[in-house]
Amino acid sequence: MTSTTSTPRRAAAAAFIGTTIEFYDFYIYAFAAALVLGPLFFPSENPMLSTMAAFGSFAVGFIARPFAGMVFGHLGDRLGRKKMLLVTILLMGIATTCIGLLPTYSQAGVWAPIGLIFLRLLQGISVGGEWGGAVLMASEHAPKGRKVFFASFAQWGSPAGLLLALIAFRCISEMEQESLMSWGWRIPFLMSGVLMIVGLVIRFGVPESPEFTKVKDSDQTSKNPVSEVIRTGWRQILFAALAVTIGSGGFFFTNTFMITYVTQYQGIAKTTILDCLFVVTILQFLSQPCSALLAERLGEGRFLKWVASLCILVPYPMFLLVQTGNLFYMTAGIALAVILLAALYAVIAGYMAEAFPTRVRYSGISIAYQLGSGLTGGLTPLLGTFLAGYFAGQWWPLAVFFSVLAFMSLTGVIGLSRLRSQNAKSYVLAPSQGVIS
Structure with missing residues (x-):
């Protein structure tokens, strides 16, 4: 199959829209965990414990992501990228819609948090398989020399999904507290069913990746891509996982934990931080x-x-500005951090993808990204909440925590860059052995 002139743009657009829907679903859980899920599903006399329990359920989704990355990476390298993307968006839509239908703890007792955690696991499985396929559908359709830029369209879905989630929660935050806690919080989750249908229609219209098709037609697909990439490319996986640390953990620090921090520890209204x-x-x-x-x-x-x-x-100028409590200065401080995070996040996907050969690429980038984001993205709000409670009134431990995440990313980028330089393009496809490092 050869790409027409319009196909790369269609593939990039489909990657963008699909990941927008996936990340909308993922982010509305993050906001709900920060604002309502604690008292609804994990009631406690101590608000901090309820919030930490809600963020714990949020972290469960990240725990599932590395395993999902392996499973979908294997299937994506064996069967194709497009098939996996149709499965993941369907799974995410069903799981998120069902969260909106769940009874709360007061209605179903302990079965309520159990059901919530199960559906959160399904969300994590979906995102764990989604990301790698979306990046590759965009980059493998891209013109020569433009793979990193086209891959960034899959990453562009993250802020777009976050915008949709923010709009949804900003609208319901105007409701009376009683209505919000009884039924209003369900609305953003139920909207996922409609978005799922839109995503499925769009993805059906994009052809399979031409690079994967070429490998499949020449009978060079790996029999066990996960095993192969771990055996031959473990260094690339390790450094790539480190490289994405701040791109994942940093965003959940600024967009999820920060909601709890300013509302619970600085007394700022929910609507203010959401704005x-x-x-x-x-x-x-x-x-x-x-x-x-x-x-x-x-x-x-x-x-x-x-x-x-x-x-x-x-993080140091960010916290100094956030501490003022002034909306303008808070926005400027968080924006400064987020623009830098976004710059790394936009570029790292395509940069990682070029570190692995086509036959094991889905497995390689999925394992690396989901390992890095699974450990840091899920734990960041939880650890941030703990540090904020333990060092009450002090912001510097939180800033140091952010800096550590960024240092891990710098280490990963340097390591990955050196491997790419040493190995020409990290890996060269070899007809007899598949890959040579």
Whole structure:
């Protein structure tokens, strides 16, 4: 199959819309965990314990992601990228809609949190399989020399999904507290069913990746891509997992934990922080494609090193501005951090993808990304809540925590860059052995 002139754009658009829907579903759970799920499903006399339990259920979704990355990576490298993307969006839509139908603890007792955690696991499985396929459908359809930029369209779905989630929760936050807690919180979850249908229709219209089709037609698909990529590319997986740390953990720090931090520890209204995050997310949405274009001109490796280095420094001015309680300064502080996070996030997907050969690429990037995001993205709000409670009134431990995440990403980018330089393009496809490192 050969790509027509319009196919790369269609593939990029489908990746963007599909990941927008997936991340909308994922983010509305994050917001619900910060705002309502604690008292509804994990009631306690101590609000901090309820919030930590809700964030614990949020982390469960991340625990499932590395395993899902392996399963869907294997199937995607064996059967194709498109089939897996249809399965993941269907699974996510069903799981999220069912969360909106769940009885609460007061209605069903212990079965309520059990059901919530089970559906959260399904969400994690879906995202664990979704990300790699969306990135590859965009990058493997891309013109030569533009793979990183086209792959960034899959990453662009994250701020778009976050915007939709923020709009949904901003609307219901205006409701009376009693109505919000009884039925209003369900609305964003139930909307997922409609979005799922839209995503399925769009993805049906995009052909399979031409690079995968070429490998399949030449009978060079790996019999066990997960085993092969772990055996031959474990260093690439390790450094790529480190490289995505701040891109995942940092966003959940600014967009999820920060809601709890400013509402519970600074007494700022929910609507104020949601308005702040809405403006910040618009800036992220606008800046991400610009960052991808800039990286294309400067060199992706050099660009990623500079951005990761700046991320180590950015939490200190961010917290100083957030501490003022002024909406303008809060927005400026969080925006400064998020624009840097978005720059790394936009570029890292395509940069990672080029580190693995086609026959094991879905498995390689899925394992790496889901391992990194699973450990940091899910635990960041939980650890942030613990630090905020333990060091009550002090922001510097939180800033140090953010800097550590950024340093891990810088280490990963440097390691991945060196491997790419040493190995020409990390791996070369060999007809007899599949890959040579």
